[in-house]
Amino acid sequence: MNQPVKKKIFISYRVKDTQAATGRLVDALKQHFDEDQIFLDIDKIEPGLDFTLVISKYLDSSDVMLVIIGPDWMAYNSERNTYRINEKNDWVRLEIATALQRNIRVVPVLLEGASLPDEELLTEDLKPLLRRQSYEISNKRWKYDSEQLIEFLKKILGQAAKPAPKPAPVPAAPKKSKTVYWLIGGAIVLLGIIANAASENNNNPSEPIPGQNESQVQHNNTPAQQTPAVVNKVQEQTADLSGKWFDPNGKGTYVFQQNNGLLSLAVYAVTGEQTGEGTGTVTGRSVKIQLNLSANGMLIPSELDVAVSPDNLELNGHIRISDNGSSYSEKIHIERL
Numbered sequence: 001m002n003q004p005v006k007k008k009i010f011i012s013y014r015v016k017d018t019q020a021a022t023g024r025l026v027d028a029l030k031q032h033f034d035e036d037q038i039f040l041d042i043d044k045i046e047p048g049l050d051f052t053l054v055i056s057k058y059l060d061s062s063d064v065m066l067v068i069i070g071p072d073w074m075a076y077n078s079e080r081n082t083y084r085i086n087e088k089n090d091w092v093r094l095e096i097a098t099a100l101q102r103n104i105r106v107v108p109v110l111l112e113g114a115s116l117p118d119e120e121l122l123t124e125d126l127k128p129l130l131r132r133q134s135y136e137i138s139n140k141r142w143k144y145d146s147e148q149l150i151e152f153l154k155k156i157l158g159q160a161a162k163p164a165p166k167p168a169p170v171p172a173a174p175k176k177s178k179t180v181y182w183l184i185g186g187a188i189v190l191l192g193i194i195a196n197a198a199s200e201n202n203n204n205p206s207e208p209i210p211g212q213n214e215s216q217v218q219h220n221n222t223p224a225q226q227t228p229a230v231v232n233k234v235q236e237q238t239a240d241l242s243g244k245w246f247d248p249n250g251k252g253t254y255v256f257q258q259n260n261g262l263l264s265l266a267v268y269a270v271t272g273e274q275t276g277e278g279t280g281t282v283t284g285r286s287v288k289i290q291l292n293l294s295a296n297g298m299l300i301p302s303e304l305d306v307a308v309s310p311d312n313l314e315l316n317g318h319i320r321i322s323d324n325g326s327s328y329s330e331k332i333h334i335e336r337l
Contacts, residue, residue: 006034006036006037007037007063007064007157007158008036008037008038008039008058008061008062008063008064009029009033009037009038009039009062009063009064009065009066009153009157010039010058010059010062010064010065010066010095010099010104011025011026011038011039011040011065011066011068012065012066012067012068012092012095012096012099013067013068013092014068014070014072014073014075014092016072016075017068017069017070017071017072017073017075018068018069018070018073018111018112021068021070021111021112022040022068022111024142025066025068025109025111025137025146026038026040028146028147028150029150029153032150032154033153033157039058039062041054041055041091051091052094055091055094055095055098056098059095059098059099059102059104060102062099062104063104063105063156063157064104064105064106064107064153064156064157065095065096065099065104065105065106065107066107066109067096067106067107067108067109067129068109068111069108069109069110069111069114069116069134070111070112070114071112071113071114073085073092073114073117074086074117074121075090083121085122085123085126086121086122086123093123093125093126096126096129097125097126100125100126100128100129101125105156106129106132107132107133107134107135108129108132108134108135109134109135109136109137109149110134110135110136110137111136111137112139113138113139116129116130116134117130135149135152136249137149138249140330140331141249141330143321143328144293144321144330148269148275237284238260238261238282238283238284239282239284239285239287239308239312240258240312241256241258241263241282241287241308241315242256242257242258243255243256243336243337244336244337245315245334245335245336245337246334246335246337247332247333247334247335248333248335249333252267252268252269252275253267253268253337254266254267254268254334255267255268258282261281261282261283262279262280262281263279263280263281263282263287263289264277264278264279265277265278265279265280265289265291265304267291267293274294275293275294276291276292276293276294276302277291277292278290278291278292278302278304280304282308285307285308285309285310286307286308287304287305287306287307287308287315287317288303288304288305289303289304290302290303291303291304291319293321300321300322301321301322302319302320302321302322303319303320304317304319304332305317305318305319305320306318306332306334312336313335313336314333314334314335314336315332315333315334315335316331316332316333316334317331317332318330318331318332319332
């Protein structure tokens with residue numbers, strides 16, 4: 001029986017721009033796709049081979065190209081006052097231009113705070129790149145953003161998730177010897193004797209210590225009076241979060257529904273697909289919500305802990321994401337639509 005043809009991903013990047021970040025992203029991709037599905041020139045091109053022919057060959061079998069764009073993707077040359085991306089022999093330009101001509105799906109991936117260049121700075125063969133929907137991976141939310149990109153790639157490549165590795169068997173606890181059980185039993189009996197003796201002492205009236213008069217004994221047995229705590233009755237008015245909010249970094253929208261201090265939240269990606277939901281509370285201007293985020297077909301438990309700005313237009317705080325037994329916290333900023 002013929003094996004189904006694996007669809008492939010072509011990674012286009014500039015070494016001096018995003019080599020480390022691209023390597024990090026490729027490592028994440030390899031957790032979900034086979035290595036022969038991912039083309040990264042530094043890994044695939046053997047010494048002595050014609051770079052042009054190899055690139056053309058892999059583009060022929062690629063279904064999607066990720067164009068990794070960092071702050072120096074255009075590679076400005078101050079001596080010539082030109083950009084390397086516009087040179088005819090620039091390999092990054094040739095890769096992208098060829099993919100666009102062949103109508104391969106091209107996705108610009110923005111890293112390290114980069115943005116798409118202005119149209120007038122690019123050559124005609126690269127200008128169609130600016131009409132392709134880009135995707136941003138923030139350093140602050142790297143894990144979540146990269147997982148969302150991986151989920152998107154799986155959908156367009158029609159690939160199911162790799163089965164998760166089976167957890168290692170937990171070794172059985174060693175059997176306790178009879179000596180251990182005897183020691184435990186003896187300790188329990190001893191504790192019982194001590195507790196019984198303490199109970200008898202408490203039932204006997206306090207006897208005066210030699211040299212101590214009765215008034216002192218009565219004074220010592222009188223329970224101390226506690227000063228009542230002062231209760232602050234001033235309560236801050238509960239903020240109203242009802243409605244739509246958005247992440248200015250383009251990570252999606254948040255829809256709150258509120259009933260007094262109770263909240264429900266739905267999270268949507270920029271594509272309109274729901275990627276999370278949860279419930280929580282708002283006390284004054286403090287908001288705490290237990291979330292379940294969806295990534296790669298799995299639910300990731302998360303906790304949103306934010307504060308409402310005085311003008312009720314912003315939410316600032318942290319989101320704690322738990323994944324595979326570990327957790328990490330990232331800053332989050334949301335604005336009202």
